[in-house]
Amino acid sequence: MNRQQLFNLIQKKQSFLCVGLDTDINKIPKHLLENDDPLFEFNKGIIDVTHEYAVAFKPNLAFYESLGENGWKSLRKTVEYIRSITGDIFIIADAKRGDIGNTSAMYAKTFFETMDFDAITLAPYMGLDTVSPFLAYKDKWSIILALTSNKSASDFQYLKNENTGDRLFESVLKTSQNWGSVNQLMYVVGATKAEALKEIRKIVPDHFLLVPGVGAQGGSLKEVAEYGMNDHCGLLVNSSRGIIYASADEDFKVKAKEKAKEMQVEMATYLN
Amino acid sequence: MNRQQLFNLIQKKQSFLCVGLDTDINKIPKHLLENDDPLFEFNKGIIDVTHEYAVAFKPNLAFYESLGENGWKSLRKTVEYIRSITGDIFIIADAKRGDIGNTSAMYAKTFFETMDFDAITLAPYMGLDTVSPFLAYKDKWSIILALTSNKSASDFQYLKNENTGDRLFESVLKTSQNWGSVNQLMYVVGATKAEALKEIRKIVPDHFLLVPGVGAQGGSLKEVAEYGMNDHCGLLVNSSRGIIYASADEDFKVKAKEKAKEMQVEMATYLN
Numbered sequence: 001m002n003r004q005q006l007f008n009l010i011q012k013k014q015s016f017l018c019v020g021l022d023t024d025i026n027k028i029p030k031h032l033l034e035n036d037d038p039l040f041e042f043n044k045g046i047i048d049v050t051h052e053y054a055v056a057f058k059p060n061l062a063f064y065e066s067l068g069e070n071g072w073k074s075l076r077k078t079v080e081y082i083r084s085i086t087g088d089i090f091i092i093a094d095a096k097r098g099d100i101g102n103t104s105a106m107y108a109k110t111f112f113e114t115m116d117f118d119a120i121t122l123a124p125y126m127g128l129d130t131v132s133p134f135l136a137y138k139d140k141w142s143i144i145l146a147l148t149s150n151k152s153a154s155d156f157q158y159l160k161n162e163n164t165g166d167r168l169f170e171s172v173l174k175t176s177q178n179w180g181s182v183n184q185l186m187y188v189v190g191a192t193k194a195e196a197l198k199e200i201r202k203i204v205p206d207h208f209l210l211v212p213g214v215g216a217q218g219g220s221l222k223e224v225a226e227y228g229m230n231d232h233c234g235l236l237v238n239s240s241r242g243i244i245y246a247s248a249d250e251d252f253k254v255k256a257k258e259k260a261k262e263m264q265v266e267m268a269t270y271l272n
Numbered sequence: 273m274n275r276q277q278l279f280n281l282i283q284k285k286q287s288f289l290c291v292g293l294d295t296d297i298n299k300i301p302k303h304l305l306e307n308d309d310p311l312f313e314f315n316k317g318i319i320d321v322t323h324e325y326a327v328a329f330k331p332n333l334a335f336y337e338s339l340g341e342n343g344w345k346s347l348r349k350t351v352e353y354i355r356s357i358t359g360d361i362f363i364i365a366d367a368k369r370g371d372i373g374n375t376s377a378m379y380a381k382t383f384f385e386t387m388d389f390d391a392i393t394l395a396p397y398m399g400l401d402t403v404s405p406f407l408a409y410k411d412k413w414s415i416i417l418a419l420t421s422n423k424s425a426s427d428f429q430y431l432k433n434e435n436t437g438d439r440l441f442e443s444v445l446k447t448s449q450n451w452g453s454v455n456q457l458m459y460v461v462g463a464t465k466a467e468a469l470k471e472i473r474k475i476v477p478d479h480f481l482l483v484p485g486v487g488a489q490g491g492s493l494k495e496v497a498e499y500g501m502n503d504h505c506g507l508l509v510n511s512s513r514g515i516i517y518a519s520a521d522e523d524f525k526v527k528a529k530e531k532a533k534e535m536q537v538e539m540a541t542y543l544n
Contacts, residue, residue, distance in 0.1 A: 062375045073341040098370065103335075127427030161434060
């Protein structure tokens with residue numbers, strides 16, 4: 001999926017919602033634990049009721065890996081299930097990988113061949129070598145960490161460069177945008193830093209931004225839309241806990257659907 | 273395993289060798305592909321013949337993930353096999369994970385509970401929040417990327433801070449050493465930057481350093497020992513391809529053993 005196709009999807013669905021599948025075996029409704037594959041059963045339920053309101057799903061790898069090979073199986077089945085019920089969706093591996101050369105090429109193979117993800121989140125610390133093997137795949141995306149929403153983001157991301165005066169996240173944006181096109185690169189920018197989106201848009205006016213932190217982490221969807229939207233929407237706003245754990249009981253699908261729809265309805269107003 | 277125990281192990285084995293299990297299904301001897309689990313069969317062979325010369329093994333996650341759930345199964349079996357044949361070994365997950373909060377806690381659970389690793393490599397971009405859940409585990413280690421051996425390490429790791437004049441990797445070393453003790457934190461420093469080890473030792477005199485890049489990537493073991501060793505040895509030098517792919521034929525175990533022994537013998541001279 002390229003940038004124009006993603007924008008078309010956003011217009012069609014009147015949504016720029018990404019549903020984060022941070023599926024925690026300890027948080028899903030207890031009745032699902034009787035299944036052979038509770039993670040997959042939970043995801044299937046969430047996907048069934050939210051896909052019409054979302055343009056993207058984002059499984060968070062940590063939650064699958066914590067169950068070892070069984071978790072990876074749940075992850076594979078989840079991606080396959082999404083593909084089986086709709087062609088209109090963008091799937092992001094929230095993996096935050098960051099390695100080089102042959103290792104990075106193996107990660108690209110994992111997420112873009114072994115599994116059919118559209119995109120992966122990547123850490124920029126090791127530079128271009130981390131990202132380049134992923135860029136070899138047409139219509140697949142690298143989503144680079146820029147400014148994250150956590151407290152200790154300031155440990156390094158705000159360090160100012162002696163020569164340019166740029167903070168590290170600004171250096172990451174300026175340097176990495178030369179590595180590939182707007183059809184290949186996105187950036188992670190936390191919603192709790194909505195004001196920073198104004199400055200970020202000066203550096204990367206045309207790129208899509210993946211924005212976590214709306215809802216549970218306190219970010220405002222309105223502010224994100226106000227400061228972050230561009231002429232191709234340019235936003236994928238993620239909500240995980242606020243949707244998937246809206247209820248911990250047997251009505252989890254009903255509640256998740258309500259929350260996803262609520263966000264889609266609000267998003268539609270910003271798109272128009 | 274704490275720092276003193278690791279040092280005792282190094283003295284006992286007269287080695288600070290880490291064997292990198294970058295086990296690539298496309299590079300292992302062809303006759304192994306007839307097995308149900310070729311990755312594990314290869315690792316078993318390598319482990320059998322090298323463990324007496326090494327103090328650590330380091331599976332590189334990318335190579336296992338590229339085979340999805342089957343690869344994760346090979347990884348689990350590999351760790352279990354190492355534990356079953358020797359108590360005298362340190363096992364590192366070369367995973368370069370880097371996430372926050374609940375996600376980071378899930379990664380810690382994955383590598384320190386679901387699987388019995390002693391240590392994991394971590395990316396520092398998101399700051400303390402990435403590392404803190406791992407530090408909650410006693411006698412387990414976080415190995416933070418500092419100065420890597422790849423070409424594009426200079427994209428960001430050399431950016432100089434406006435206030436302190438420190439390059440980013442120096443800021444990472446200075447800030448992160450306050451996050452935990454020398455019994456919990458190590459750093460990745462590439463061997464191709466052996467000269468830089470002198471400066472790095474001024475910042476972190478007592479920490480262990482995990483040093484990749486000797487051999488295939490061109491780093492010199494002699495220089496690494498000269499510039500990097502401290503009074504607890506303080507070095508784990510990794511070799512992957514130079515040992516595990518010393519031969520691509522049926523004699524791969526014989527050749528891997530020779531290469532590992534060769535490195536151990538050289539290391540013993542530096543330890544005395």
